[in-house]
Amino acid sequence: MKSKWYTRLSVILLFSLLAACGGGGSAEPGEAPGSGGTEAPSGDKGKTTVQFWHSLGGKNGEYMDALIQRFNASHEDIEVVGTFQGSYDETVTKLQQAIASGTGPDVSMLERAYIQMFADSEVLEDLTPFLEGSGISADDFTAGLMGHSTFNDQLVSLPLNRSTPILHVNKTLLDELGLQIPTTWEKMKEVANALVVKEGSEYKRYGVTMPYDTWYPIAMISQAGGTFFNDDNTSIGFSDNGAGAKMFTYLKDLQSTGALYYPPAQDSGNIVNSMFVEGKVGMMYQSTGSIGGLSSAVDFDYVTAFLPKDEVYANPTGGANVTMLSSSKNKEAAWEFIRWMEMEEEGALEFILQSGYLPFTKKMVESEKIQELWAKEPNRKVAYDQLEFATDTNKDVAWPEIMHEFFSAMEAIMYDSKDIPATLDTFKKETERILAQ
Amino acid sequence: MKTFDLKIVWTALGYLLKAAVLMIFIFPFLWMISTSLQTFRETMTFPPTWIPASPQWGNFAEAMNAGPFLTYFRNSVVVTGSIIVLQFLIMIPAAYAFAKYKFRGKTLLFGMILLAFMIPGQVTFIPVYLMMADWGLVKTLLPQIIPFVSNAFGIFLLRQYFMQIPEEIIEAARLDNASEFKIIRKIMIPMSKPALATIALFSFVSHWNDYFWPLVMTDSAAVRPLTLGIAMLRETEGISNWHIIMAGNVILVVPILLVYLFCSKHIVKAFVYSGIK
Numbered sequence: 001m002k003s004k005w006y007t008r009l010s011v012i013l014l015f016s017l018l019a020a021c022g023g024g025g026s027a028e029p030g031e032a033p034g035s036g037g038t039e040a041p042s043g044d045k046g047k048t049t050v051q052f053w054h055s056l057g058g059k060n061g062e063y064m065d066a067l068i069q070r071f072n073a074s075h076e077d078i079e080v081v082g083t084f085q086g087s088y089d090e091t092v093t094k095l096q097q098a099i100a101s102g103t104g105p106d107v108s109m110l111e112r113a114y115i116q117m118f119a120d121s122e123v124l125e126d127l128t129p130f131l132e133g134s135g136i137s138a139d140d141f142t143a144g145l146m147g148h149s150t151f152n153d154q155l156v157s158l159p160l161n162r163s164t165p166i167l168h169v170n171k172t173l174l175d176e177l178g179l180q181i182p183t184t185w186e187k188m189k190e191v192a193n194a195l196v197v198k199e200g201s202e203y204k205r206y207g208v209t210m211p212y213d214t215w216y217p218i219a220m221i222s223q224a225g226g227t228f229f230n231d232d233n234t235s236i237g238f239s240d241n242g243a244g245a246k247m248f249t250y251l252k253d254l255q256s257t258g259a260l261y262y263p264p265a266q267d268s269g270n271i272v273n274s275m276f277v278e279g280k281v282g283m284m285y286q287s288t289g290s291i292g293g294l295s296s297a298v299d300f301d302y303v304t305a306f307l308p309k310d311e312v313y314a315n316p317t318g319g320a321n322v323t324m325l326s327s328s329k330n331k332e333a334a335w336e337f338i339r340w341m342e343m344e345e346e347g348a349l350e351f352i353l354q355s356g357y358l359p360f361t362k363k364m365v366e367s368e369k370i371q372e373l374w375a376k377e378p379n380r381k382v383a384y385d386q387l388e389f390a391t392d393t394n395k396d397v398a399w400p401e402i403m404h405e406f407f408s409a410m411e412a413i414m415y416d417s418k419d420i421p422a423t424l425d426t427f428k429k430e431t432e433r434i435l436a437q
Numbered sequence: 438m439k440t441f442d443l444k445i446v447w448t449a450l451g452y453l454l455k456a457a458v459l460m461i462f463i464f465p466f467l468w469m470i471s472t473s474l475q476t477f478r479e480t481m482t483f484p485p486t487w488i489p490a491s492p493q494w495g496n497f498a499e500a501m502n503a504g505p506f507l508t509y510f511r512n513s514v515v516v517t518g519s520i521i522v523l524q525f526l527i528m529i530p531a532a533y534a535f536a537k538y539k540f541r542g543k544t545l546l547f548g549m550i551l552l553a554f555m556i557p558g559q560v561t562f563i564p565v566y567l568m569m570a571d572w573g574l575v576k577t578l579l580p581q582i583i584p585f586v587s588n589a590f591g592i593f594l595l596r597q598y599f600m601q602i603p604e605e606i607i608e609a610a611r612l613d614n615a616s617e618f619k620i621i622r623k624i625m626i627p628m629s630k631p632a633l634a635t636i637a638l639f640s641f642v643s644h645w646n647d648y649f650w651p652l653v654m655t656d657s658a659a660v661r662p663l664t665l666g667i668a669m670l671r672e673t674e675g676i677s678n679w680h681i682i683m684a685g686n687v688i689l690v691v692p693i694l695l696v697y698l699f700c701s702k703h704i705v706k707a708f709v710y711s712g713i714k
Contacts, residue, residue, distance in 0.1 A: 051656075058672035058681075062503065083657050084669050090652060097563060101570035103656065273676055277481045293676030297481045 048333040050080045051105035055091045055320065056161065057084060063354040070346050071337060078333045080107075088114070088320060099123050099327065106328035107337060109160060109320045112148035112392075113399055118323070119151035120397045125324040126154040130335040136343060144390030145360050148321060157321035158342055159360035161351075163289040164317050164390060165215050166383050167307050172300035173282045181305045182283075185223070185250060188308045192259035195282040206261035207254070209275060210285035212268035212414075214406050215316060218394055219285075219307055220247040222314035227393035235432045237393065239424055246310075248413050248420045255414070262414045273297075287318060288383040292356040295379070304379040306386050313389040319357060358384055398434050405430045469690075473497070473683035480679045496684035500670060503681065505658055506688075509666035516581045516651075516662055517644045521637055523586040528636070531592050533621055536599035537607065547596075554589035562653050569654065580654035581662070585644065591636040598632040599625055634703030641696055646689075663689050 056064045061084055068082040085091040088111035095118070098104040110118065118124050131138065138146065138155060145159040169181050173195065182188040192207025210216040218228055226243025229236060238244035254260035261281055263271045269286075276284045277297045285307065294302060307315050322341065328334050341347040342361065352359050353373055359365045365384065374381035396402070409427040412418040472480055474492040500506075534540075535547055561584075569580040602625065610620050626633065648664045655661050667685040671677050 053656075055673050057669040058503075058678060060672060061669055081657065084665075085656075086652055086665075086668065087673055094653070094656075097566050097653070098570075098656065101567045103570045103575055105656075270677065270679075274481050289672075290676055297478060297676070 047077055047079045048330050050078060050107060050330055050333050050337050052080050052082045052107045052109075052337065053085045053091060053095070053105045054082060054109040055085060055088045055111070056109070060161070060355045063351050067341065067348065067351045070350070071340055074346070075336070075340075078336060080337050099325070102327065104325050104327050106330050106334040107322060107324055110157060110323050111320045112157075112162075112318065113394070113403075115148050115157050115321060115323065116151050116395055117397050117400065119154065119156045123326050124154075124156040125326045125328065125331065126156060127158065127324060127335075127338075128155045130324075130331075130339070131155065134335075134339050134343075136339070140343075140361055140363065142358070142360050142362065142365070142384075142387060144387035145317060145358065147317060147390065147392040148395065157323045158338065159358075160320055160322040160341070160348065161355065161357045162317055162319035162321075162360060163287045163357055164315050164383060164386060165219055165285055165307060166288050166291075166315070166386060167305045168276060168284040168286050168290070168294060169303050169305055170276065170279060170282045170298075170300050171303045173279060175301070181303070182308050183306065184308050185310045188283075189250075189254060189259065192254055192283065193257055196258040198258060203258040203261070205279070206275075206281040207259035208283040208285070209261040209263060209272045209281045211272050212263055212265045212410075214394075214403055214410070215287075215318060216285045217247060217251075217406075217410060219315050220250075220310070222316070222391050222393060223247075223307065223310040223312060225311040229393060229396055229435075233396050234435055236428050239428050244424050245420050248424070252413065252417070252420070265411070288358065288380075289319070289356060291377075291379050291383065295377070302379070304382045306382065306389070313386075314391050315386055315389055316392050316394070317387070317390050356380065358387065396435065398437070401434055402431050405434070469683050469686055472679055473687045475680045477678060477680060493680065496680050497688065500667075500681050500685040500688065503670055503685075504666050506663070506666055508659060509661055509663045512578060512660060513645060513662040513664075516578055517641055519578075519582045520585045520644050521640055523582070524588040524591060524640060525633070525637075527587050528591045528595055529621060529626065531587075532595035532599050533617075533625055535592065535596045536602075537604075550587075550589045550592055553587070554593060558584075558650060562650070566653055575654070575656055576660060578660050581651050581660075584650075588636065588640060591640065594636060595629065595632055598629045602628050631703045634700040638696060638700055642693055645693060 052068070054061075054064055065082060068080050071080050072078075083105075085094045091109065092111070092114050095104060095108060095110075104123075115124070138149070141149075141159060145162050149155055149157050149159070167181075171181075174181065174191070177194055179191045179194055180187070182191045188208065195205060195207040196203065197205035221228060221238045221243050224238075224243035224246050226238030226241050226247075228238065231237070236244070238247075251260060251262070255262055261272075261275065263275075272281070272284055272286065273290060273294065275281045276286075277294065279300065288304075291304065306313055322338055324331065324334050324338060343363070345367070349359070349364050349367060349369060351357070352364065353369055359367075359370050364370060374384075394403075405427055409423050412423045413420055471487060471489065473496055474494070475486055475489040475496075476493055479486040479489055531550075535543065535550075565584055566575075566580070569575055569583075574580050574583075606624055607620055610624055615623065645662075646664060647662075648668065651662050651665055652668075655665070667682065667689055670682045670685050
């Protein structure tokens with residue numbers, strides 16, 4: 001007898017394989033899989049399915065799921081299936097491979113800095129005709145958040161979950177020392193130094209901190225009158241005018257007296273947040289996305305303020321936009337989802353209120369709910385008001401690549417105290433080389 | 438007398454070193470468990486909280502309710518289970534053939550297996566994904582299973598193990614008219630249990646914990662495993678709820694601990710015998 005155990009094993013195996021196929025619903029390709037709890041039950045025939053990829057995890061992911069459920073409940077003929085695709089970067093990678101293999105979604109969230117790269121490959125749908133068809137004007141949106149929407153004369157994305165860097169202040173600490181919230185680099189230097197507590201050779205308290213990110217140096221370059229790229233995107237715009245050297249010299253100066261705590265690269269966001277919550281640092285440059293979490297974690301008087309100015313007030317924006325993919329076969333339904341999310345009262349407004357991202361249409365800002373929230377939490381209004389000075393000067397297809405070079409320059413200066421002019425010079429040459437490609 | 442003292446010193450030193458190494462491995466683990474039972478406020482404090490004021494068992498429920506965790510769990514079980522079963526079905530006969538048969542092209546074939554063992558998944562994932570998309574399998578669990586049905590490391594390890602089994606035993610069995618399958622089942626498998634347990638555990642841990650491959654191969658929650666579900670607990674921006682994430686991680690790790698407890702006896706043996714220490 002040929003052994004029975006082998007047959008038995010094969011049967012088990014066959015079943016497990018069947019189960020494996022069943023896991024995704026033995027669905028035809030293109031049909032919505034439906035066993036996931038966050039996903040609404042899979043569509044009946046006749047319903048148009050819109051695949052929507054996003055990068056929101058945790059609480060914000062739950063708020064986004066709720067938004068999708070509201071949409072599905074109010075639309076009988078459209079079924080939006082929202083799927084979390086990892087971090088912003090991971091979503092970009094997934095989109096690249098999915099577009100190449102024809103398995104891309106209809107609608108996707110896209111971190112603003114990557115939009116041009118995709119727009120340049122002509123895989124994003126021009127939304128202009130859809131906007132016109134629905135009687136919406138680009139002016140209905142908050143101007144400061146539209147910086148990453150138009151490329152090559154095409155409107156390829158609309159703001160969704162947008163944030164901006166802001167100054168978070170431990171007001172209690174400043175009051176104790178009789179200090180005012182700084183509004184200029186000069187004042188910032190004074191206040192930050194006044195906050196420093198040093199015992200022996202160890203700092204017990206620092207003045208100000210910021211996560212390890214290009215966002216903050218870029219903000220400060222603009223404040224010092226520079227731009228990240230020059231006007232025709234052939235080189236950097238903060239070398240000849242001295243803005244870059246001024247910014248890094250300023251930061252190194254603060255760092256040398258403990259006025260600035262510059263965190264290690266790994267997990268820097270969490271490190272600076274917990275230092276701020278613990279009162280180990282009095283002020284922090286950090287995303288507006290942290291306001292909600294910080295408010296519930298601190299036990300001191302916590303306020304937000306504009307990033308201090310040098311020559312001018314300036315701040316970049318961050319977060320992600322929503323885009324429609326050209327490859328979508330359900331563009332009408334996809335647009336209905338985008339339109340509803342962007343414009344309707346029960347659309348993204350609720351998501352914005354819950355998550356703390358910035359309101360992105362004028363209608364939203366004027367809404368009672370936002371006004372109420374701002375009356376109750378002025379910290380969030382500050383974030384919106386600062387958008388008046390929003391400026392994004394690091395827009396280029398090659399930005400993701402140049403970003404890595406800029407990180408290297410930041411590391412050389414902030415961690416290894418390399419010579420500032422020499423480092424910036426190297427960075428400038430490298431950038432010009434990449435931009436010339 | 439002198440040498441006796443020295444012996445005690447060495448033994449003590451040995452224990453000390455072992456304890457130190459143990460701490461290195463166990464510390465992150467304790468950290469995870471401790472954090473999973475803290476409140477949000479406690480996770481934010483510095484210096485860190487070690488023992489939560491009152492253990493927050495609700496964190497586990499909150500983690501489980503944050504997504505379709507039952508689906509994730511089932512997917513993890515089905516994917517990992519299928520991979521292991523399939524691997525063994527292919528690995529055992531393959532290792533047997535490579536260890537005990539003489540046939541033309543054996544060296545070449547074995548070389549190819551070693552080659553497969555050396556090429557990392559990061560090199561092949563795009564072509565594999567395109568292939569799976571082409572076959573319309575992206576919405577099933579198969580892209581997470583098929584690429585792993587042949588376990589090159591397992592074939593290699595098991596072959597070495599089989600080679601140590603004396604030819605005489607197999608010859609004797611053949612004289613008694615045992616079929617090749619019977620030889621595998623009655624001789625090879627029982628005599629290499631430790632190696633099989635080791636391979637099963639390695640395979641289980643690496644596929645149960647795999648994040649990269651399922652992230653690349655899946656587009657929807659319905660076919661995703663636990664690891665992706667837990668990654669979803671992290672905030673993309675802003676402040677992450679570490680207590681909830683760690684509760685998710687504890688849930689992820691428990692099955693591994695169970696499997697380890699189950700086959701730890703065999704594994705220690707395998708390490709001793711096979712000389713990988």
